[in-house]
Amino acid sequence: MLTIYGENELQLTTDVLVIGGGPAAAWAAWAAASQGVKVIVVDKGFLGTSGAAAASGNGIMAPSPENWDKVLWERYRIGKDLANLRWIERVIEKTWLSLPLVEDWGYRFPKENGESVRQSYYGPEYMRVLRKKLLRTGVQILDQSPALELLLADDGSVAGARGVQRQNHRSYIVRAGAVVLANGGCAFLSKALGCNTNTGDGLLMAVEAGGELSSMEASNHYAISTAFNATVTRGVPFGWASYTDEAGNDLGGYINGRRDPSFLPNALLKGDVYARLDRATDEVKAVIEKSHFIAFLPYKKAGIDPYTERVPVTLILEGTVRGTGGIRIVDDSCATKVPGLYAAGDAASREFLAGLASGGGGPNAAWAISTGQWAGVGAATFAKSLGAHAHERVVYPTGQVGMRSHSSTNETFDNEAIVRGVQAQMFPLEKNYLRSEQGLIDSLAKLEMLWKQLQGTPKQDTVRDVEFSRRAATLVAVARWAYFSALHRRETRSEHIRVDYPQTDPNQRYYQATGGLERLWVRRDWITDETATPPVQTTHTTVGALQ
Amino acid sequence: MIELLSHKLCINCNVCVQVCPTNVFDSVPNQPPVIARKEDCQTCFICEAYCPADALYVAPQSHTSVVVNEDELIESGIMGEYRRILGWGYGRKNNSELDAAHKLRQLPRPYQS
Numbered sequence: 268m269l270t271i272y273g274e275n276e277l278q279l280t281t282d283v284l285v286i287g288g289g290p291a292a293a294w295a296a297w298a299a300a301s302q303g304v305k306v307i308v309v310d311k312g313f314l315g316t317s318g319a320a321a322a323s324g325n326g327i328m329a330p331s332p333e334n335w336d337k338v339l340w341e342r343y344r345i346g347k348d349l350a351n352l353r354w355i356e357r358v359i360e361k362t363w364l365s366l367p368l369v370e371d372w373g374y375r376f377p378k379e380n381g382e383s384v385r386q387s388y389y390g391p392e393y394m395r396v397l398r399k400k401l402l403r404t405g406v407q408i409l410d411q412s413p414a415l416e417l418l419l420a421d422d423g424s425v426a427g428a429r430g431v432q433r434q435n436h437r438s439y440i441v442r443a444g445a446v447v448l449a450n451g452g453c454a455f456l457s458k459a460l461g462c463n464t465n466t467g468d469g470l471l472m473a474v475e476a477g478g479e480l481s482s483m484e485a486s487n488h489y490a491i492s493t494a495f496n497a498t499v500t501r502g503v504p505f506g507w508a509s510y511t512d513e514a515g516n517d518l519g520g521y522i523n524g525r526r527d528p529s530f531l532p533n534a535l536l537k538g539d540v541y542a543r544l545d546r547a548t549d550e551v552k553a554v555i556e557k558s559h560f561i562a563f564l565p566y567k568k569a570g571i572d573p574y575t576e577r578v579p580v581t582l583i584l585e586g587t588v589r590g591t592g593g594i595r596i597v598d599d600s601c602a603t604k605v606p607g608l609y610a611a612g613d614a615a616s617r618e619f620l621a622g623l624a625s626g627g628g629g630p631n632a633a634w635a636i637s638t639g640q641w642a643g644v645g646a647a648t649f650a651k652s653l654g655a656h657a658h659e660r661v662v663y664p665t666g667q668v669g670m671r672s673h674s675s676t677n678e679t680f681d682n683e684a685i686v687r688g689v690q691a692q693m694f695p696l697e698k699n700y701l702r703s704e705q706g707l708i709d710s711l712a713k714l715e716m717l718w719k720q721l722q723g724t725p726k727q728d729t730v731r732d733v734e735f736s737r738r739a740a741t742l743v744a745v746a747r748w749a750y751f752s753a754l755h756r757r758e759t760r761s762e763h764i765r766v767d768y769p770q771t772d773p774n775q776r777y778y779q780a781t782g783g784l785e786r787l788w789v790r791r792d793w794i795t796d797e798t799a800t801p802p803v804q805t806t807h808t809t810v811g812a813l814q
Numbered sequence: 815m816i817e818l819l820s821h822k823l824c825i826n827c828n829v830c831v832q833v834c835p836t837n838v839f840d841s842v843p844n845q846p847p848v849i850a851r852k853e854d855c856q857t858c859f860i861c862e863a864y865c866p867a868d869a870l871y872v873a874p875q876s877h878t879s880v881v882v883n884e885d886e887l888i889e890s891g892i893m894g895e896y897r898r899i900l901g902w903g904y905g906r907k908n909n910s911e912l913d914a915a916h917k918l919r920q921l922p923r924p925y926q927s
Contacts, residue, residue, distance in 0.1 A: 288835075312835030321835075322858040326915050375911045387915030391863050391900055392908060411837055433837050458876055463856035464835050498857045498876040507924055525923075546924035558915035560899045564859060565874035568892060731851075 277432065277439035280658050281307040281407075282650040283643070284428055284441050286414045286469065287449035289318030290632070291612020293397035294365075294639025295447040295646070296406045302647035306406045307441055309430060311413030311450070311734070312464045314398050318451050319588055319613070321394040322461025323501065323561045326387045326629035327636070329362045340801040342620065342630065347761050348776055348798050349622030357599075358620060358630075361637035369393070372400040387558065388632075390461075412439060414468070415737050416666025417446065417476040417608070424606035425476060426662040431730045444650025444657040445607040447642045448473060448594060449635075452587035452613035453745045455693050456686060458498045459490060459585045460561070466738050467587065467745035469614035473594045474744070475665045478603045479782045481595035481616040481792070484756045484763045485623040486749035487699045488589040489582040491531060493542075496565035500583050504555045504562050504573070507547035511577060513539050532582060532700045541577040584694050589627030590762060591617040592749065595780055600645030601638050607649050609642035611635065618778050623761035668784065669740025670733075672724045680723040682732075685739040688717045689746050703767045707754040714750065717743045744784070751787045752779050815855045816872050817882045821846050823869035823893070830861045830870060852879075859896050866903065868894025 283299040285292050288310025300306045310317055330338045335356070342355045366385035370376060374396040376383040401408060414430035418440070427442040453467030470480055490500035506526060510518040518540065520530035534540045547555065552574070556563055566573045587593055594603055594610040601609045612635040617626040620634055650657060692710040693699055721743060725736035756779055758772040759765050776798075777791040816838060819830075824846035831839040831847050835858065840850035846869075857876040862868075871887050873880050887893055894903075901909030 312837070313833045316833045316858075316860045316864070317835040322860060324913065324915060375908055377911050377913045377916065379916070384916045387913050389900065389910040389913055391860060391902075392910045410832065434831070458856050461835070461856070461858045461860075463854075496857070496874040496876050503918065521924075548922065551921050554914040554917045554921055557912050558918060561859070564896060564899070567895065568874045 275437045277435075277437060279307060279439065280442045281305045282444045282657070283307075283447065283646045284309065284443035284445070285447045285449055285643070286310075286428060287451060287612065287614065288312055288314040288410070288464070289449065289451060289612060289635065290320045290394065290397065291614070291635035291639040292447070292449035293394070293401060294636050295449050295611050295643035296401050297397075297404060298640035298643030299447070299647040300401075300404045300406050302644060302651070304647045304650055307409065307443070308401070308406060309409045309412045309414050309428070309439075309441065311411070311468075313410045314401070314408050315394045316391070317464045319461045319465065320632065320635070321390045323390045324387060324558060325390055325632045327362060327366070327385070328359060328629040328633035329366055329386055330359065332363070335359055343799060344801070345624045346620070346622030347624065347771065348773075349618060349760070349778065349794065351619040351796070352799055354619035358633050358637045361640065362633040365636050365640065369396060372396050409439065413734050414450070414472070415733070416664050416670065417472050418442070418662040419476055419665050420660035420662055422606075423477060425608040426660050428472075429664055429666070431733050433730055433734065436730050442658050442662065444653045445609065445646035447609045447611055447646050448614045449611040449639060449642070450614050452590070452593060453486070453742070454586045454588045455584055455690055455742055455746070457584045457586070457690070457694065459500045459583045459588065460498050462585065462588050465588055465613070467741050468738075469610065470594060470748070471668070471741045471744045472665075473603060473605070473608065473610065474782050474784065475667055476608060477605045478608060479595040479780050480593065480748055481778050481780045482618040482623060483587070483592035483748045483752040483781050484779060485591040485618070485621075485761070486587045486745075487702075488585045488625050488627065488762055489532065489696070489700060490585050490589065490627075491580055492583050493565065494579040494581045495569065497581055497583055499562050499565055500585060501559050501562040503559050504544055504547075505542055505580070507551055507555070508542040508544050509546060510534065511541045511543070513541070531580070532696050535582060536696055540580055542580045543575070543577045544573045545575070547574060582696065584699065585627070586693070587745075588613055589625045589631070591621045591623065591626050592752070593617065596638075599641065600648070601642035602645055607646070609646045611638040611642035616778075623763050625762060666737070668721050668744060669725050669737040672722070678723045679726050680720045680736070680739070682726060682735045682739040685717050685720060686742060688713065689742045692750070693746055701764055701766050702753050703765065704754065707750050711747065711750050711754065714743060714747050718747065747787060748781050752781045752789055755779065755789045815852060815857055815876065815879060816849055816861065816870065817880060818871035818884055818887060819846055819849055820869040820871070820884055820888065820893070822884065822888065823867045825867045825869070827866060829864050829866065833864045834861050862894065862896040863900055863902060865894070865897070868897065
């Protein structure tokens with residue numbers, strides 16, 4: 268048992284426990300509380316600043332009803348026969364119906380002809396408004412309190428979670444009737460904007476409790492940023508960039524007037540790439556500086572004029588934050604395989620919305636709003652069904668790797684070295700963007716070595732040690748599921764590029780489930796719905812592709 | 815990364831300690847907080863947005879430390895820039911109404927054939 272546990276532990280009970288601090292967690296907490304149950308939220312950071320949404324602006328896939336069909340089919344097309352029309356439709360509808368609430372709670376959307384345009388948000392303000400609403404609703408929020416493991420009852424249903432409080436130097440245990448995992452995707456500590464809180468914690472917690480993951484091969488989304496500020500991953504302003512090599516030769520990078528997604532990774536594999544936003548007209552500048560203000564803050568501070576100066580650019584791994592892999596949800600209430608456990612936002616697989624393409628930006632924002640609420644209501648309903656019996660259940664903690672040593676040796680593993688080891692396999696474009704059987708097997712072997720090291724003793728002298736030991740283990744676990752899934756999908760589809768299988772195979776129409784701790788497994792969940800064809804070919808629009 | 819917590823401007827409110835999503839700051843009784851774990855800073859700038867005294871400076875360099883000069887930064891007027899962009903703070907009007915993202919689709923794209 269952890270040394271940090273036991274002394275001075277904070278003990279709480281609730282009907283619904285929500286784990287996470289971004290929009291999905293906030294919407295889940297609000298929806299659960301609206302069902303009249305007691306709700307506690309625990310977040311590793313601060314609900315309001317944690318995660319990808321708070322740190323930026325975001326588009327929302329929330330078209331007005333006359334455009335629903337157009338957006339629906341656009342999304343379906345991007346999903347390359349893996350997306351699910353019914354889910355896309357219910358996400359769009361739920362999101363559209365929810366945004367007026369945000370306005371009631373105090374968020375001020377821009378106006379056009381006197382009407383509010385609810386299709387994007389300023390992240391810090393959006394999350395500030397959501398937090399304020401939760402506190403007014405009576406939701407209890409524990410900030411700076413990373414959850415580390417789920418609790419299970421004897422019958423295999425979830426019964427709460429355990430974690431540590433960073434600033435109170437103690438552990439906590441929350442016993443709950445139902446739990447929502449809304450703690451984000453995994454960007455492998457790449458510093459992609461706001462994403463270092465997103466380390467895949469929910470994925471490991473779910474698997475240890477008996478849950479499954481899906482579409483983990485969609486875990487290699489990269490996003491452009493400048494090299495000096497390798498964190499603000501906002502691609503939209505670069506839509507008006509010209510790209511050059513070190514000598515100043517134009518590199519192109521566009522096909523038929525659209526950005527070629529394969530241009531930048533391939534150019535960066537050859538050498539340095541510079542960008543200058545010299546295609547932006549005054550009209551464009553006026554818009555992108557207000558929609559993507561966060562992209563211009565680093566330039567201003569560094570004294571760089573991005574419209575006239577060439578700036579080196581790079582690609583940052585965003586993993587499953589903009590990639591779609593995550594916890595497999597099994598029904599419309601966002602339940603998982605574990606009774607009482609629900610998943611929402613980027614912690615959940617977004618395969619219904621995006622297949623193996625990116626759900627980044629608008630679709631993910633809508634997904635957080637809609638799945639957050641469905642999961643919150645599902646969890647509240649489940650908790651109510653347990654009645655007074657809920658907190659009488661005998662429970663046990665499920666955390667294993669990076670928490671409790673199973674080895675006879677007393678060697679302490681080195682968290683930082685393990686994180687660097689994972690990053691060395693996941694960051695390089697030649698390994699993770701351009702995948703091959705040999706490369707994946709080689710990486711999986713190296714990850715297996717790290718996994719073996721994790722069987723040693725975790726460093727647990729301080730609360731930070733406890734958190735970071737577990738975090739290192741989580742990153743290794745997520746990387747193994749990602750590459751094991753990538754190995755077994757022998758085709759190229761959307762962002763999953765296999766150089767040894769360069770074609771999309773129309774017969775591989777399945778979602779790939781995965782899981783396992785010591786022994787990994789994959790399973791093909793075949794999609795049996797007919798492939799749908801749009802009624803009329805719509806024109807190209809980049810709906811919600813605000814990145 | 816976070817490079818400055820200005821003692822000339824800080825009012826010891828400890829809001830940065832509360833809100834930093836990666837727990838970079840530690841509070842100190844009756845004094846300004848300290849940047850205790852700079853290596854955990856993810857350069858998200860959000861502490862600047864929350865600081866009511868414009869006392870924090872997150873340098874744009876995300877992976878390297880840079881030397882900053884407190885007086886020069888204050889003099890330059892850059893302190894509190896993120897807060898100004900958002901329109902947060904006493905006497906300011908929230909700027910979320912200026913969000914122009916919905917206009918992006920109507921913009922002329924370069925290289926369009």
